[in-house]
Amino acid sequence: AQTVTQSQPEMSVQEAETVTLSCTYDTSESNYYLFWYKQPPSRQMILVIRQEAYKQQNATENRFSVNFQKAAKSFSLKISDSQLGDTAMYFCAFMTSGNTPLVFGKGTRLSVIA
Amino acid sequence: NAGVTQTPKFQVLKTGQSMTLQCAQDMNHEYMSWYRQDPGMGLRLIHYSVGAGITDQGEVPNGYNVSRSTTEDFPLRLLSAAPSQTSVYFCASSRLRGRGELFFGEGSRLTVL
Numbered sequence: 001a002q003t004v005t006q007s008q009p010e011m012s013v014q015e016a017e018t019v020t021l022s023c024t025y026d027t028s029e030s031n032y033y034l035f036w037y038k039q040p041p042s043r044q045m046i047l048v049i050r051q052e053a054y055k056q057q058n059a060t061e062n063r064f065s066v067n068f069q070k071a072a073k074s075f076s077l078k079i080s081d082s083q084l085g086d087t088a089m090y091f092c093a094f095m096t097s098g099n100t101p102l103v104f105g106k107g108t109r110l111s112v113i114a
Numbered sequence: 115n116a117g118v119t120q121t122p123k124f125q126v127l128k129t130g131q132s133m134t135l136q137c138a139q140d141m142n143h144e145y146m147s148w149y150r151q152d153p154g155m156g157l158r159l160i161h162y163s164v165g166a167g168i169t170d171q172g173e174v175p176n177g178y179n180v181s182r183s184t185t186e187d188f189p190l191r192l193l194s195a196a197p198s199q200t201s202v203y204f205c206a207s208s209r210l211r212g213r214g215e216l217f218f219g220e221g222s223r224l225t226v227l
Contacts, residue, residue, distance in 0.1 A: 043202065043221045045206075091157065101159050102159075
């Protein structure tokens with residue numbers, strides 16, 4: 001069974017600084033997808049960034065980028081120029097290419113401090 | 115743009131009562147699922163469906179029933195609510211052969227007394 005581990009239950013960062021959230025996963029599959037979802041206090045789940053395992057290039061979406069290390073089964077999220085609106089729970093998630101259900105980590109609560 | 119609509123957003127039940135959480139999507143997604151979110155536990159899959167008439171169990175299915183009679187709707191039924199079912203519930207949908215991105219409803223907070 002696939003598992004996703006987020007080892008940092010809580011983190012904080014100063015506004016305008018950079019922060020990295022860690023995620024590791026375990027799978028025997030070679031083709032899969034990885035995601036980072038953001039959940040602000042509104043409770044809405046918002047997709048931040050998506051990575052396909054067969055792509056070597058790390059995904060980037062504006063201030064959000066990932067460091068995907070396939071051999072190490074690591075998928076960290078870097079937030080640059082942190083903003084107060086980035087305060088949220090962040091969930092790492094995994095699914096195989098066979099459209100199996102998305103498996104989530106337990107989340108990292110990020111607080112951006114003014 | 116409705117997307118994924120969940121009702122109700124809040125509900126309080128007494129132990130032993132039954133209720134149904136409704137979920138509807140207007141994106142013609144084949145795949146629909148229900149998750150529960152508890153503090154420190156992340157999101158755990160309850161049930162999912164890959165199309166009308168097809169459902170399957172997730173990680174924590176006990177105490178919950180689902181059915182998928184149409185592509186649009188995927189209700190979650192609690193037959194006899196227990197305090198352990200106090201949680202926030204999310205319905206989510208996606209295309210089966212798309213980018214894999216899940217579209218979530220706004221969540222339903224359920225309290226069982």
